[in-house]
Amino acid sequence: MAPREKAVRVEAGALGAKSEELLRYLREMLLIRRFEERAGQLYGRGLIGGYCHLYIGQEAVVVGMQSALRDGDSVITSYRDHGHVLACGIDPKEVMAELCGRRGGASHGKGGSMHMFSPERNFYGGHGIVGAQVPIGTGLAFAHRYREDGRIAVTYLGDGAINQGQVAESFNMAALWKLPVVYVIENNRYGMGTSVDRASARTDLYHRGMAHGIPGEQIDGMDVLAVRDSGLLAAKHARSGEGPIILEMVTYRYRGHSMSDPAKYRTREEVDRMRSEHDPIDQVRRRLLESGAREAELDALDKEIRGLIAEAAGFAQDSPEPDPEELFTDVFVEA
Amino acid sequence: MPEITLVEAVTLALARAMAEDKEVVLLGEDIGVDGGVFRATDGLLARFGAERVFDTPLAEAMIAGLSVGLAAQGFRPVAEIQFTGFIYPIIDQILNHASRLRTRTRGRLTCPLVVRSPYGGGIRAIEHHSESPEALFAHIPGLRVVIPSSPRRAYGLLLAAIRDPDPVMFLEPTRLYRSAREEVEDTGEPLPLDRAFVLREGGDITFVGWGAMLKETLLAADRLEADGIGAEVIDAATLKPFDTETLFASVQKTGRCVIVHEAALTGGFGGEIAARLAEGALTSLLAPVARVAGWDTVIPGLRVERHYMPGENRILEAARKTLAFA
Ligand SMILES: Cc1ncc(C[n+]2csc(CCOP(=O)(O)OP(=O)(O)O)c2C)c(N)n1
Ligand SMILES: [Mg+2]
Numbered sequence: 296m297a298p299r300e301k302a303v304r305v306e307a308g309a310l311g312a313k314s315e316e317l318l319r320y321l322r323e324m325l326l327i328r329r330f331e332e333r334a335g336q337l338y339g340r341g342l343i344g345g346y347c348h349l350y351i352g353q354e355a356v357v358v359g360m361q362s363a364l365r366d367g368d369s370v371i372t373s374y375r376d377h378g379h380v381l382a383c384g385i386d387p388k389e390v391m392a393e394l395c396g397r398r399g400g401a402s403h404g405k406g407g408s409m410h411m412f413s414p415e416r417n418f419y420g421g422h423g424i425v426g427a428q429v430p431i432g433t434g435l436a437f438a439h440r441y442r443e444d445g446r447i448a449v450t451y452l453g454d455g456a457i458n459q460g461q462v463a464e465s466f467n468m469a470a471l472w473k474l475p476v477v478y479v480i481e482n483n484r485y486g487m488g489t490s491v492d493r494a495s496a497r498t499d500l501y502h503r504g505m506a507h508g509i510p511g512e513q514i515d516g517m518d519v520l521a522v523r524d525s526g527l528l529a530a531k532h533a534r535s536g537e538g539p540i541i542l543e544m545v546t547y548r549y550r551g552h553s554m555s556d557p558a559k560y561r562t563r564e565e566v567d568r569m570r571s572e573h574d575p576i577d578q579v580r581r582r583l584l585e586s587g588a589r590e591a592e593l594d595a596l597d598k599e600i601r602g603l604i605a606e607a608a609g610f611a612q613d614s615p616e617p618d619p620e621e622l623f624t625d626v627f628v629e630a
Numbered sequence: 631m632p633e634i635t636l637v638e639a640v641t642l643a644l645a646r647a648m649a650e651d652k653e654v655v656l657l658g659e660d661i662g663v664d665g666g667v668f669r670a671t672d673g674l675l676a677r678f679g680a681e682r683v684f685d686t687p688l689a690e691a692m693i694a695g696l697s698v699g700l701a702a703q704g705f706r707p708v709a710e711i712q713f714t715g716f717i718y719p720i721i722d723q724i725l726n727h728a729s730r731l732r733t734r735t736r737g738r739l740t741c742p743l744v745v746r747s748p749y750g751g752g753i754r755a756i757e758h759h760s761e762s763p764e765a766l767f768a769h770i771p772g773l774r775v776v777i778p779s780s781p782r783r784a785y786g787l788l789l790a791a792i793r794d795p796d797p798v799m800f801l802e803p804t805r806l807y808r809s810a811r812e813e814v815e816d817t818g819e820p821l822p823l824d825r826a827f828v829l830r831e832g833g834d835i836t837f838v839g840w841g842a843m844l845k846e847t848l849l850a851a852d853r854l855e856a857d858g859i860g861a862e863v864i865d866a867a868t869l870k871p872f873d874t875e876t877l878f879a880s881v882q883k884t885g886r887c888v889i890v891h892e893a894a895l896t897g898g899f900g901g902e903i904a905a906r907l908a909e910g911a912l913t914s915l916l917a918p919v920a921r922v923a924g925w926d927t928v929i930p931g932l933r934v935e936r937h938y939m940p941g942e943n944r945i946l947e948a949a950r951k952t953l954a955f956a
Binding site for chain 1: 659660663664665667669685687688689691692715716719754755756757758759925926927928930931932933934937938
């Protein structure tokens with residue numbers, strides 16, 4: 296049988312959503328947005344060092360996908376990981392403290408922005424090496440298949456990462472072994488300063504597994520309901536033993552690649568248009584208002600979240616620096 | 631003549647080499663439109679065109695292999711790897727192919743490839759962006775390893791590396807990119823790829839280091855001088871081939887040697903230098919050779935980095951111990 300190019304056909308929001316669900320998505324997306332805005336400010340004040348890649352604009356992808364998963368499913372991603380960590384339920388305080396390199400951080404300040412982990416919540420990390428998380432995510436899926444535990448591994452990667460050799464190698468392996476893995480390509484149109492059309496021979500990426508018979512689908516990644524619905528179908532596909540599946544989320548990052556970005560590769564107008572016409576949070580807000588929510592109620596939610604984030608920032612700033620002795624811990628098993 | 635930074639000296643050398651030889655081409659991630667993460671290739675796309683300055687897809691192993699193919703056809707590719715932390719996928723192409731092309735073809739093909747990469751720590755940029763893998767490369771036969779420590783040396787050594795017929799790893803200390811400044815005349819004059827540079831003369835103790843560590847080492851030398859102790863500071867600059875002669879001449883004079891590098895101690899290039907001293911200069915030594923290096927741990931996060939990097943004080947401490955050895 297010829298591989299199907301489209302595995303799942305999803306009309307945006309076809310499965311519908313109750314107001315309380317929409318409200319939950321709004322809350323989760325706002326949490327990421329406000330967190331990232333604050334992280335950007337703290338970076339500007341020199342409290343966060345190293346590299347810091349903000350997720351602003353892409354919130355619907357991780358929030359939609361996460362809502363399609365079950366407890367115990369594994370998640371792995373790249374260095375643009377703050378949103379994924381928060382969506383996996385890790386305390387914003389710990390995340391912010393980690394960004395600031397403080398003792399109260401998720402990795403005691405040793406990991407920093409790019410290398411956040413929470414094995415307790417099946418989050419297998421942010422990864423600074425572009426593409427490296429893809430074979431690792433495939434390995435997580437191998438473990439699920441071997442153990443027949445009914446779990447899947449969601450492996451996120453970018454449009455830049457898609458061109459790494461180890462990604463192609465993983466797709467073949469996953470298809471060969473029918474591994475329960477959902478590859479989520481977050482196509483935000485740029486890998487650092489290089490646009491997709493200057494990096495990839497074809498600008499749509501969902502077909503990248505087709506040579507191996509991996510079905511793929513392109514989704515409006517700015518629409519949390521479209522993401523969730525495709526996520527549900529993809530998770531079902533992977534869980535049922537049919538093998539891997541690729542979801543290409545068409546999305547957009549509003550901020551620079553990291554905090555230092557010459558922004559020569561796109562226009563201000565392009566960014567403004569995406570923000571004003573496609574914002575994932577505005578879309579959910581609008582849907583909620585249309586279904587009868589009150590403006591004041593949504594504003595109160597935003598305010599509550601800003602409070603949580605202010606608290607996280609305070610916690611991070613007050614948290615002590617790591618003990619220099621920590622340099623030497625966790626290198627080998629402690630005797 | 632205005633002073634320029636080390637990264638500007640890199641750009642100057644690249645432009646010079648490109649103007650001289652149209653088979654010099656630049657490739658790498660974000661080097662064209664963006665001009666590189668550190669702007670080392672800024673303006674070169676506009677000046678030399680997209681055929682000679684090109685952005686590649688994000689695929690380091692391919693960048694290296696493609697460069698070997700270009701080099702086999704006689705081109706002089708200068709590939710940028712965005713940070714040394716991303717260099718590991720290219721080791722296969724560099725070790726198994728680039729460095730062996732000459733041997734395999736008995737000299738009928740060579741590999742005039744230069745891989746440039748921002749290198750080393752000290753900018754609080756955490757792992758992948760702060761690493762010092764020079765010893766890995768120095769271990770590969772047929773591959774030169776060059777680390778400049780000033781704008782002039784960056785200019786002269788890079789020109790030499792591009793013109794050299796064999797593959798060169800050119801590691802550029804990020805910490806010095808903008809902090810090191812001096813006047814650089816665009817003469818097209820190369821510097822030798824097999825000589826160390828004596829940065830400061832002294833008769834009591836020899837320091838040998840490379841890259842950004844020289845900055846700390848020179849500070850330590852100043853402090854020793856205040857106590858009436860003369861320290862000689864050698865910039866190894868070309869780790870492979872390593873200039874044993876200059877080092878031995880210095881140690882014959884001083885009898886004491888401290889090696890400084892920021893890469894982890896074990897298996898670091900300092901071990902190689904210590905071995906050479908043991909083999910060839912033992913009778914000149916008045917004290918055991920000392921090494922000041924990074925710890926055997928992953929280069930840590932921003933707030934602990936200063937405890938990792940060898941600094942003036944650690945260097946001074948090692949020097950005093952070496953000097954005190956009777
Ligand atoms: C192996 C490797 N090469 C280069 C880099 C530097 N780098 C970091 S992110 C990035 C762009 C990645 O783009 P994409 O995969 O689209 O992810 P996005 O940043 O858009 O989320 C580059 C080139 C790296 N971290 N790892
Ligand atoms: Mg991208």
